[in-house]
Amino acid sequence: MKALAVSVFATLSLASGAAFASADLAKSKNCMACHATDKKLVGPSYKDVAAKYASDKDAAAKLAKKIREGGTGAWGQVPMPANPQVNEADALTLAKWVLTVK
DSSP, X not given: OHHHHHHHHHHHHHHHHHHHHHHHHHHHTTGXXXXXXXXXXXXXXXXXXXXXXXXXXXXXXXXXXXXXXXXXXXXXXXXXXXXXXXXXXXXXXXXXXXXXXX
């Protein structure tokens, strides 16, 4: 029983560590200049993005592409600028993290 508790704690710690790492990645890539976890800034909140794409199985790939290439129209007429300095792996990590924000 003790081993199970340790295993569960370790798993939860890794999951929360990944969440913090992705939040740190978002800060380092300057995403937080336009987005916040729970409120609209220039762009939508991560919480709103996660809710909008919750049932889309291809959401992570779509969002990763939008992170790198930018876009307009999904959230109004304010464009999201392209971020070519974010490599594909980091863009996918960020997209997957955004989709977990509640």
